[in-house]
Amino acid sequence: FFTIYNLFSRGADQEALFDLLADPQEPLFNLVISGLYPTGSAIKPLVASAALEEEIISSSKKINCK
Numbered sequence: 001f002f003t004i005y006n007l008f009s010r011g012a013d014q015e016a017l018f019d020l021l022a023d024p025q026e027p028l029f030n031l032v033i034s035g036l037y038p039t040g041s042a043i044k045p046l047v048a049s050a051a052l053e054e055e056i057i058s059s060s061k062k063i064n065c066k
Contacts, residue, residue, distance in 0.1 A: 012020075020028055051057045 048057075052059065057063070
């Protein structure tokens with residue numbers, strides 16, 4: 001569930017803030033900087049950019065993973 005407006009644009013009352021903090025989906029948790037991801041997911045862009053630079057692969061070639 002996403003809102004189409006900023007909940008904090010007019011300030012949040014205490015009850016609304018407690019509701020957000022108690023929400024089991026943790027809408028205030030920043031997954032980009034705080035999420036835990038497998039290291040393979042972080043390595044793939046680095047390996048791909050090195051392979052592009054060394055011309056091992058090209059940006060026009062399609063690779064199908066099985």
